[in-house]
Every structure is written in structure tokens, then in C-alpha cells.
Amino acid sequence: MGGDIVIEVKDLNISLKGKTIHKNVNISVNRGDIYSIIGKSGSGKSTLLRAMLMLQKFEGSIIILSTDIGKASNEKRSMIRKQFGVMFQAASLFTSLTIGENIAVSLNETVKLPKRMVENIVKFKLSLVGLDDDVYYLYPSELSGGMKKKAALARALILDPQLLFLDEPTSGLDPVSAEDFDKTIRQLNKLLGITVVMVTHDLDSFFNVTTRCCVLGDKKVLAEGTPFDIIKTEDEWIKKIFFGERGIKFQRWNQKHGSY
Amino acid sequence: MIEIKHNKSTVIIKGKATYSELPQLMNKLNKISKPVKILDITGIRKIDTSCLIFLLQFAKRYAAKINCSENDKKLLEIVKSNLKETAPKKTYHDKFFYNIGVAAYNKLIELYLFFGFLGEIFIHFAKALTHPKLFRVKAIVNDIEKMGLNAVPIITILSLLIGVVMAYQGSIKLKEFGANIFIVDLVSISITRELGPLIVAILLAGRSASSYTAQIGIMKVTEEIDVIKTMGLHPFDVLVFPKIISMIISLPLLVVLADIAGIFGGAVVANLSLGITYYDFYLRLSSVLTLHTFLSGLIKAPVFAFVIAVIGCFKGFRTSKNVESIGENVTISVVDGIFAVIVIDAIFSVVFRWAGI
Structure with missing residues (x-):
């Protein structure tokens, strides 16, 4: 089953309130990829992710697991959604449920299992993302930001999804936690064969885990490929993204000293 | 769909074993009363971690051996290393008198805090009188x-x-x-x-x-x-x-x-x-x-x-x-x-x- 395309975005057009966000966007994600979407703030990374998650109206076609989600029936769409694990940027745990209940929600909604079994599964997922059993009984407000993110990842993984969508998974984490997070994601990808699609700003994390990526900017895809393909691309915009602040500082330094 | 064959001390499971088949799997395996020595899951097409957790626990109960494919073995290892047996936390949900006690105690605390709040308002108000800008x-x-x-x-x-x-x-x-x-x-x-x-x-x-x-x-x-x-x-x-x-x-x-x-x-x-x-x-x-x-x-x-x-x-x-x-x-x-x-x-x-x- 390896190597086939799990997500294919074809000629995607999205406009919000009359403003064009995406124009003819084409990307494809292969099975087993850790696919990163990068780009400047406001370049529509999250919008693209939301379109894939069927939270955003779009024109064109997005084919996920060989189903065109734009045309599919509601039953078909919810079947595909069952294959998704999603982690939002702000973790977005249900504040009125404990972490254990939060993680168990979609399992309890899908199948009827004895309480003990659900608890075992949930605790396994907690351990998988590197959280202690103790957090099982805690409420989200009692957790730190990093722990919330991990709990949200555990919630995304509860049904062993084929596709894992992450919206800025490492933002707000300390470097060590971010590193751990990357390791977890790589491990999940390798061992469980989960295809990961993520939006990220964190360049360390980007180079750590990404196998393929695309750069969004100027309403379209500027480049797609492995990270090294992307860096080699001769594009001012991409260079700016990659060398970010450092790039600007370097240019300033150059202007001052007159030599390039 | 899932198939379970049970002969002598060997249980053979075939088919797909994911979370949606888990209740069925649990139901059938828990009915087995004779000791099981070998759990053969090589015939499983697709397995997920939730089923593996159950199978591991089942195998542990009879101290049985799990036969599985190379690919699943890795997954099994992950599950094994992350699975801890934990005792369920004691809950007092169905204790009638306990609930009454808790409710009464909470009401008292609430009243106590309310008076605290009132006092704080008065103290603050006195302060504000000398600082009309407040x-x-x-x-x-x-x-x-x-x-x-x-x-x-x-x-x-x-x-x-x-x-x-x-x-x-x-x-x-x-x-x-x-x-x-x-x-x-x-x-x-x-x-x-x-x-x-x-x-x-x-x-x-x-x-x-x-x-x-x-x-x-x-x-x-x-x-x-x-x-x-x-x-x-x-x-x-x-x-x-x-x-x-x-x-x-x-x-x-x-x-x-x-x-x-x-x-x-x-x-x-x-x-x-x-x-x-x-x-x-x-x-x-x-x-x-x-x-x-x-x-x-x-x-x-x-x-x-x-x-x-x-x-x-x-x-x-x-x-x-x-x-x-x-x-x-x-x-x-x-x-x-x-x-x-x-x-x-x-x-x-x-x-x-x-x-x-």
C-alpha cells in the first residue's frame, strides 16, 4: 500500500469574504509522508488545512483516501473523518471534561466498550505521547501548555487514524518539549504508519521531521518537494521564509558594509 | 469481519481487528473458559493498538504466547512498553451520605467565601473613599x-x-x-x-x-x-x-x-x-x-x-x-x-x- 497518494489537492480556490486566499493550489501527500505546509503568517496555511478537514468551503477538488470530499455524501464524509486525527493550534480540549474523558470522547461515540477497557486504551495513548497516568483525572485547566498539546495529540490518536493533521504542533513549547514532540511524531509515523500533515512555523521542527513539504505564498504553491529541494529553489520569497529574520539582518549588515 | 477459531489450547484470529471490531472480539474471547496457550494473530489483515491492548491483556491472563507477523511485532512492542496495569481510582459516586456531606460542606465554604468577598468590598470601599479617582x-x-x-x-x-x-x-x-x-x-x-x-x-x-x-x-x-x-x-x-x-x-x-x-x-x-x-x-x-x-x-x-x-x-x-x-x-x-x-x-x-x- 506504500507510496500511493492519500491526499490530492487539485486546482483549489478559496476566497473568504471576497478576498482570494488560494488560487489554483495543487499539492499531493503520499502515504507515510510527514508533510509540512509552511509559509508566512496569513498565507493561508491553516485555511488549506481547514479545507482538508472539511471545515472550509472551497472550489476545486480535494481527494482524500480516493474520495473527492467536495462531492462526497455526508455518510462518506463522516467515514473519512473517522480516519482523521486532528490537533488544533490551541489544543482545544473540552474544558469541562477531564483529560481521560477528553481523549475517550470519539472512542465512546463510536463503539460500546467496558469502562476498564476504555481506560486502558486511553492510558496507553497517554503513555504513547509521553504523559503520566496522573493526568487522566485532571482537567485541562490544571495542565501546562505543553501537556495540553500532548493530551490533544493523544486525543487525535485515539482511533489509530490513518491521517494526522497538526496545526502548529510545537508552537508554545519549550525547545526540549518540541524536540520530544518531533520524536513522538516521527515514531508514530514510522511505527504506526500514520501519514502526518502539519502546518508549522518552527524551522527546527520542520527540518527534524519533514519528509515532504510545500511552501505557500502569494495565493499559490511556491514550491513542493523534500526540504532540500525547497531550499535549493531560487525564489526570493522562499529564501526569506527560510532565513527569516536572519536573512533580513544579513542583508542589513551587507548594506552597511557595502559588500555582498 | 473477524473470525475466531478455538481448538485445544490455540486461538486463531483472522480478519480485521480495529476498534470497531473490538466489542465483538472481547465478547468472543471472554467466553473462552479453557486455558489458552497460543494466540495466533498472523491471519489478521489489519490491527490497531486498541485491539492489541486487549489481546495483550488476554494473553497475560492465561500466560499465552502471541504469534504474529514481523510487522505487527513492532507494534506489539510499542503497546507492551507503554501499557501499564493501573488500579482504577476509587470513586465515591454512588455514596449517598458522602454526597450530602460534600454538598453541605461546599455550601458552607461558599457562604464563608461570600462573606470574605463582602468584607473585601467594604475594605476596598473605605480605601476608595480616600482615593476618589478609583x-x-x-x-x-x-x-x-x-x-x-x-x-x-x-x-x-x-x-x-x-x-x-x-x-x-x-x-x-x-x-x-x-x-x-x-x-x-x-x-x-x-x-x-x-x-x-x-x-x-x-x-x-x-x-x-x-x-x-x-x-x-x-x-x-x-x-x-x-x-x-x-x-x-x-x-x-x-x-x-x-x-x-x-x-x-x-x-x-x-x-x-x-x-x-x-x-x-x-x-x-x-x-x-x-x-x-x-x-x-x-x-x-x-x-x-x-x-x-x-x-x-x-x-x-x-x-x-x-x-x-x-x-x-x-x-x-x-x-x-x-x-x-x-x-x-x-x-x-x-x-x-x-x-x-x-x-x-x-x-x-x-x-x-x-x-x-
């Missing part, structure tokens, strides 16, 4: 508009209707006695002394206390209260005082309005059903409705206002950091507000009677 005129005026002025239409209509109903119900009996003119006594005294202040207070408890609680509660959830604190401001100055002061200003004014509207409603009915002219009504009213009757109703208004605002704010600060508790506290603040208003009204009645007012 009173935020803009916020107070804004609050008076939202909670006082915007409540004018509903309060006018409600008290008008109360006056109409009172006069109408009374007129039937009074007509029998030929004591038509006493309708003025009935309407004016009951509205100014009791119904006017009570209607306004109950309405504002529903309207303002709930909105105070929700506002402060959400500010707490979104950590805006913490922002206020880190800016060197006191949440009391910014949030609580303007609300209390604007309530104390607007509630008595609304009571006056309610009194006027109620008596006017009574006058209309007296005119229509008992044939008392507006002029007669006015003459009788000016001899019946003494200033001290009117004031004995009005004096309650600031007390109601204070209690409603304090309960609304207190419940807002009591909100814990989750969404559900906002809803819960808003409900409680309205119920507690109305409850407190009626209790205080009863106390006033007894005290007035006792003091001969």
Missing part, C-alpha cells in the same frame, strides 16, 4: 445605561400590568361593599411598599446579575482578570465597583418609575371598571400615599441593588476555568439573587412592623 465614572455611566436605562421599557410595562391586575382583582370585591374609593389605598400602598421594589429587584436579578456573572466568568476563563492584575489594577476597581455603584444608582430610580407606572395602571382600571375619575383618584392618592409609605418602599431599593450586584460579581469570580461552570454560576447567581431579594424583603417587613413604620 471610582470610574465612565464605567459607571456606561453600566447605568446598559442595566438601568435599557431596562426602562420592560419595567414600565411590567409594573403597569401589575397595577392593572391588582386594581382589577380588587375592584370585584370592593364593588360588593360599595367601597370603590379604597381601590386607591389598595393599589398605591401595595405597589409602593412591596410590589414596585420587588418587581424591579427580581427583574434586575435576572437581567443584571446574570450578565455580571457571565462577563466576569468569561474574563476569568480567558485570563483577562489576570491581565488586569498584572497591569497593577485591582479587579474590584475595574469590574466590581462600577457595577455596584451603577446598580445602587439605577435601581431606586427604576423603583420610582415602577411605582408611577403601577399606580397609573391602577388608576386606569379604577376609572374603567369602578367609575372613579382620575381627579378623584388623585385626591384620594394624595391623602393616602404619605411620604413615609413611599420611602419605606424606596429604602429597600439600594439594599436590593447592592445584594444583586455583589452576588452577580461574586459568582463571576467563583467560576472555575471551564466553560460549563460559567453556565452553572450564571444560573446560581440569578437564583441566589432572587432568593436573597425575597429574604431581605421579608426581613424588612418584620423590622418595619416591629418598629411601627
Whole structure:
């Protein structure tokens, strides 16, 4: 089953309130990829992710697991959604449920299992993302930001999804936690064969885990490929993204000293 | 679909084993009563971690060996290394007396905290008297508009209707006695002394206390209260005082309005059903409705206002950091507000009677 395309975005057009966000966007994600979407703030990374998650109206076609989600029936769409694990940027745990209940929600909604079994599964997922059993009984407000993110990842993984969508998974984490997070994601990808699609700003994390990526900017895809393909691309915009602040500082330094 | 074969001490599982097949799998395997030595899952097409967790536990129960493909072995290892047997935490959910105890204790704590809150307000108020800048005129005026002025239409209509109903119900009996003119006594005294202040207070408890609680509660959830604190401001100055002061200003004014509207409603009915002219009504009213009757109703208004605002704010600060508790506290603040208003009204009645007012 390896190597086939799990997500294919074809000629995607999205406009919000009359403003064009995406124009003819084409990307494809292969099975087993850790696919990163990068780009400047406001370049529509999250919008693209939301379109894939069927939270955003779009024109064109997005084919996920060989189903065109734009045309599919509601039953078909919810079947595909069952294959998704999603982690939002702000973790977005249900504040009125404990972490254990939060993680168990979609399992309890899908199948009827004895309480003990659900608890075992949930605790396994907690351990998988590197959280202690103790957090099982805690409420989200009692957790730190990093722990919330991990709990949200555990919630995304509860049904062993084929596709894992992450919206800025490492933002707000300390470097060590971010590193751990990357390791977890790589491990999940390798061992469980989960295809990961993520939006990220964190360049360390980007180079750590990404196998393929695309750069969004100027309403379209500027480049797609492995990270090294992307860096080699001769594009001012991409260079700016990659060398970010450092790039600007370097240019300033150059202007001052007159030599390039 | 999942197939399970059981011969001698070997269990062979074939097919797909994911979370949706898990109940079926559990059901079938738990029926096996004979000891199992080998669990053969090589025939499984697709397996997920939730099924593996169960199979591992099942295998452990009989100390059985699991045969699986190379690929699944890796997955099995992950599950094995992350799976810990944990005893379920003791819960007291079905302990009746425990629940009663907890509820009573929580109520006591709540009362204790409420008095603490009250004390804090008084101490702060004393401080604010020496620093008049702490009173935020803009916020107070804004609050008076939202909670006082915007409540004018509903309060006018409600008290008008109360006056109409009172006069109408009374007129039937009074007509029998030929004591038509006493309708003025009935309407004016009951509205100014009791119904006017009570209607306004109950309405504002529903309207303002709930909105105070929700506002402060959400500010707490979104950590805006913490922002206020880190800016060197006191949440009391910014949030609580303007609300209390604007309530104390607007509630008595609304009571006056309610009194006027109620008596006017009574006058209309007296005119229509008992044939008392507006002029007669006015003459009788000016001899019946003494200033001290009117004031004995009005004096309650600031007390109601204070209690409603304090309960609304207190419940807002009591909100814990989750969404559900906002809803819960808003409900409680309205119920507690109305409850407190009626209790205080009863106390006033007894005290007035006792003091001969």
C-alpha cells in the first residue's frame, strides 16, 4: 500500500469574504509522508488545512483516501473523518471534561466498550505521547501548555487514524518539549504508519521531521518537494521564509558594509 | 469481519481487528473458559493498538504466547512498553451520605467565601473613599445605561400590568361593599411598599446579575482578570465597583418609575371598571400615599441593588476555568439573587412592623 497518494489537492480556490486566499493550489501527500505546509503568517496555511478537514468551503477538488470530499455524501464524509486525527493550534480540549474523558470522547461515540477497557486504551495513548497516568483525572485547566498539546495529540490518536493533521504542533513549547514532540511524531509515523500533515512555523521542527513539504505564498504553491529541494529553489520569497529574520539582518549588515 | 477459531489450547484470529471490531472480539474471547496457550494473530489483515491492548491483556491472563507477523511485532512492542496495569481510582459516586456531606460542606465554604468577598468590598470601599479617582465614572455611566436605562421599557410595562391586575382583582370585591374609593389605598400602598421594589429587584436579578456573572466568568476563563492584575489594577476597581455603584444608582430610580407606572395602571382600571375619575383618584392618592409609605418602599431599593450586584460579581469570580461552570454560576447567581431579594424583603417587613413604620 506504500507510496500511493492519500491526499490530492487539485486546482483549489478559496476566497473568504471576497478576498482570494488560494488560487489554483495543487499539492499531493503520499502515504507515510510527514508533510509540512509552511509559509508566512496569513498565507493561508491553516485555511488549506481547514479545507482538508472539511471545515472550509472551497472550489476545486480535494481527494482524500480516493474520495473527492467536495462531492462526497455526508455518510462518506463522516467515514473519512473517522480516519482523521486532528490537533488544533490551541489544543482545544473540552474544558469541562477531564483529560481521560477528553481523549475517550470519539472512542465512546463510536463503539460500546467496558469502562476498564476504555481506560486502558486511553492510558496507553497517554503513555504513547509521553504523559503520566496522573493526568487522566485532571482537567485541562490544571495542565501546562505543553501537556495540553500532548493530551490533544493523544486525543487525535485515539482511533489509530490513518491521517494526522497538526496545526502548529510545537508552537508554545519549550525547545526540549518540541524536540520530544518531533520524536513522538516521527515514531508514530514510522511505527504506526500514520501519514502526518502539519502546518508549522518552527524551522527546527520542520527540518527534524519533514519528509515532504510545500511552501505557500502569494495565493499559490511556491514550491513542493523534500526540504532540500525547497531550499535549493531560487525564489526570493522562499529564501526569506527560510532565513527569516536572519536573512533580513544579513542583508542589513551587507548594506552597511557595502559588500555582498 | 473477524473470525475466531478455538481448538485445544490455540486461538486463531483472522480478519480485521480495529476498534470497531473490538466489542465483538472481547465478547468472543471472554467466553473462552479453557486455558489458552497460543494466540495466533498472523491471519489478521489489519490491527490497531486498541485491539492489541486487549489481546495483550488476554494473553497475560492465561500466560499465552502471541504469534504474529514481523510487522505487527513492532507494534506489539510499542503497546507492551507503554501499557501499564493501573488500579482504577476509587470513586465515591454512588455514596449517598458522602454526597450530602460534600454538598453541605461546599455550601458552607461558599457562604464563608461570600462573606470574605463582602468584607473585601467594604475594605476596598473605605480605601476608595480616600482615593476618589478609583471610582470610574465612565464605567459607571456606561453600566447605568446598559442595566438601568435599557431596562426602562420592560419595567414600565411590567409594573403597569401589575397595577392593572391588582386594581382589577380588587375592584370585584370592593364593588360588593360599595367601597370603590379604597381601590386607591389598595393599589398605591401595595405597589409602593412591596410590589414596585420587588418587581424591579427580581427583574434586575435576572437581567443584571446574570450578565455580571457571565462577563466576569468569561474574563476569568480567558485570563483577562489576570491581565488586569498584572497591569497593577485591582479587579474590584475595574469590574466590581462600577457595577455596584451603577446598580445602587439605577435601581431606586427604576423603583420610582415602577411605582408611577403601577399606580397609573391602577388608576386606569379604577376609572374603567369602578367609575372613579382620575381627579378623584388623585385626591384620594394624595391623602393616602404619605411620604413615609413611599420611602419605606424606596429604602429597600439600594439594599436590593447592592445584594444583586455583589452576588452577580461574586459568582463571576467563583467560576472555575471551564466553560460549563460559567453556565452553572450564571444560573446560581440569578437564583441566589432572587432568593436573597425575597429574604431581605421579608426581613424588612418584620423590622418595619416591629418598629411601627
